[in-house]
Amino acid sequence: MNSNIDHRKPRLVFFQWDHQPNANAAGYLLLHMQQQVKCLATHFDVVVINRDCDYAEICERYQPDLTLFESGYRSHGSRRIRITNTNTHIAVPRLGLHNADAWCDRRAGFLSDMEQWGIETYFAIATMTPEYMPAVKENLFVWPNFIDPEVYHDYGQQKVIPAMLTGQAYGLYPWRQTVFPMIQDRYPCLVSPRHAYESKLASQLLSGEAYARALNASFVVPTCGTMGGEVVRKHFEIPGAKACLVTERTAAVEAAGFVDMENCVFVGGHNVVERLDYLFAHPDELGRITRAGYSLIHSRHTLSHRPQIYQWFTLNKGLQFGEKIIQSGPFGDLTKVSRASKLESIHIVGEASDRALLKQGDLLLDQGRVVEAKQRYARCLEYVSYLPEAKFCLAICALQEGDADRAYDLLVDLVKVTMTEYGALNPDPVEWAYFLLSLVCRGHFERARRLQYFYPSLSHGEMRRARLVIAQLGRSADAVVSERYGKDRKSIHELPDRSDSEWLAWFSDILERCQQPDLANVLRHAAGGGVTGEKVASLPFKRDAGWCLRLYSGLDGLMVKLHLNDVRPNVPPLPEFRYLWHLARRLVPHSQRGLLRRIRMALSRPLGIGN
Known part of the structure; x- marks a missing residue:
């Protein structure tokens, strides 16, 4: 018998959120997180990192065979940890863990995290997640819920x-x-x-x-x-x-x-x-x-019946060119197949009530029946009040009805969830693209032009179109728009399949309905190839000349010039996104955050006489 065989478990470093006990939190939430670690420990030597850390330092210290990053959690008191230097140790395989409901409004934050950390393969605890993130379902596997038999078993209790x-x-x-x-x-x-x-x-x-x-x-x-x-x-x-x-x-x-x-x-x-x-x-x-x-x-x-992450680890080690890993079902094993076989992972589709309503709404919207489409989207919010797809579709409906302010408010809320509440590096690219377009529809072209590269690495087909609109309206038809990064960021939103000319014609009609006829005419000419620089130069753009906006823009520009990236807030320099609050929060030491919160509460309290 060969005594040199290595029987040690492979080492897994699990970057888990800080799920420390909270006096007000439901106890079962913490138990779920502990049981996930216990499950992983059946196959791995698990090291849990639940604090802010340097990825390179952690890899040097623990020499992992695999790293797993928890992401997309909807807090409930837990803290999302900050991980730096993730561009190192690229030879160590990485996986993302979407530890949340399939419909969670932190999905855009999850996809942002995955791009930031260089992760292209993901596991989810929800069996329906592939239906809710179709853009990544080819690289998405299910690590489904389970029980700890030491807790859930027959205690012999009398049935009373x-x-x-x-x-x-x-x-x-x-x-x-x-x-x-x-x-x-x-x-x-x-x-x-x-x-x-x-x-x-x-x-x-x-x-x-x-x-x-x-x-x-x-x-x-x-x-x-x-x-x-x-x-x-x-x-x-x-x-x-x-x-x-x-x-x-x-x-x-x-x-x-x-x-x-x-x-x-x-x-x-x-x-x-x-x-x-x-x-x-x-x-x-x-x-x-x-x-x-x-x-x-x-x-x-x-x-003990949840080996999917371990299966991926062992299969990935021996993966050859022309091979891929698939899953036989949401509770099934992972296997290796030839790409030429055209076999795919088996996912559950078509069961979710909100997905059915979204599809009905999309069909009605495509037929121009905006009021009926809005009813379908609004019914989605009766199930999940924060469902981002429904809110986004309602924003599109608002644009088609000429209500640019309503669309803007909905899109601001979506971006705030990802950037302010979750704290992602950048927003969903489709939501950001239509946020910029809603600014154009409100006549705030200069603001849209200034913000289009606020997230410079954000690349997507709809971002390209938004920048194309801004280029056409701001300079000339000869302006070339190219993405700074070739790889698109994944979005949680699915959009109608339109050519550029069809899309420009569609958005021209949107501008017309939003009382921007001159801008609409420019884009109609652009769609037909007839726009000129002289026509664009004569457009009556609304100027963002208020002192408040100049202050926000000036402060953000100062942060850039002084290379204060660690201080500069990662939200647009607009009052809607509480830019000054985030700036103050970054400037104030952590020990003084309580004072900052009291100041915020005092400022938000209504003023009264004699109180």
């Missing part, structure tokens, strides 16, 4: 709770909104409070063993996978603690191995009472289904 209702039940969960009240009105129930993640009461929610024991003492526990048809942790936690899962039939749930009346119960509002009455009247059958569900989870969905 007919039904346990746990989890949120607002607009994102239409199935629960329908089914929960029907169950609660008919059967004795243990009802868990529905505190939001950010609520100060969230820490009082059951988590860990206490939650698992409550499940174990319940006969049936209903849950669903949101309007997205997702598989959430509860789908595994409930049967994993030996309670009967009652849920909605979706493609993702069936892909996980759930079969109606075999190891779970599929119901809707039309038959939930009938089904539960039957099960409670036939306890032997209820017990059989419960045991089968328990067996499914503990044989297929524990942390």
Whole structure:
């Protein structure tokens, strides 16, 4: 026997957000993060880095075989860490981890992080993520949810709770909104409070063993996978603690191995009472289904059944030219195939309610039925109030209705989420392109011209078109617009397939509706090749001459001239983006941030007499 064989686990450095215990946070959120590390440790020697750091220094110290970067998380009190010098140690394979809901509004921030860190292969915990980020789905694999069997197992609790209702039940969960009240009105129930993640009461929610024991003492526990048809942790936690899962039939749930009346119960509002009455009247059958569900989870969905990241690592080491890695399904293994075979990863598509509404809205918008399209997009926001695709489409509708101010406000909000709330290096390129175009539609051409290269590395086809418009309107038809970087940044948005001439004609009509007829005429000539520099020079552009805008622009220009990139805010120099606040925040030491917050609160408080 060869004694020189190296049996050590490969070393994985996991750059995880700072998910330190928070007195107000829901305990199960921290447990999820700890369980992810525990899962990775089944195959890797894991080093967790959850502080600001220098990538080169970390690689020198730990000599990793693989690095994994968590990104796109919607905070809930956790802190996104800052990682510098990621352009070093390029021989070490890198993966991104989208640790968030598939529809999360931090997806643009995730894609920005991936570009900044030089990562081109990604894993997601949500099975529906490829449907929500189609631009990267070829390089996107699923590392799905699971349970820790040390927490979720049969505790031998006496079954004393007919039904346990746990989890949120607002607009994102239409199935629960329908089914929960029907169950609660008919059967004795243990009802868990529905505190939001950010609520100060969230820490009082059951988590860990206490939650698992409550499940174990319940006969049936209903849950669903949101309007997205997702598989959430509860789908595994409930049967994993030996309670009967009652849920909605979706493609993702069936892909996980759930079969109606075999190891779970599929119901809707039309038959939930009938089904539960039957099960409670036939306890032997209820017990059989419960045991089968328990067996499914503990044989297929524990942390020891999630080798996908390790599989990618081993396959990638031996990957040859002309080969690629694919996944056999959202819960399946990764395999290596020839690119010539045309085989692709198997993803779940077509189940999410918001995606269906977006497609309906897009079709109506293409037919010129703007009011009906707006209704479809607005209905998306009833599911997810912050859904970026719906907000972006509503901005396009506003432009087509000639309401440039409304479009501008929506696009400002989208850019702020990525740049201010998430803190990305740059915004979604499509959102930024149409932010610039909305400025043009409002008559603020000079502002758009000044801001077009604020994010100089941002490259995309729609950015090129926005800069083409600015070049045509600002100089002459001979102006050449070229991207400074050849590789496009990925966007979360999908746009109609139009040629440049078709697009220019479309945007010319937008300008006309937004009361910019002169600009519209210039672009119409440009689309036909007839624009001249003399025609452009005579246009009556609105001047951004206010002292406030000059102040913002001057300060930003000063930052550039003095090479103060570490101090310069990474948001546009406009009051809408709180540029001065971000400048002050960068100038004030971290120890004085409390004072800065108090000043901000004082400035934002309404002024009154006699208070």
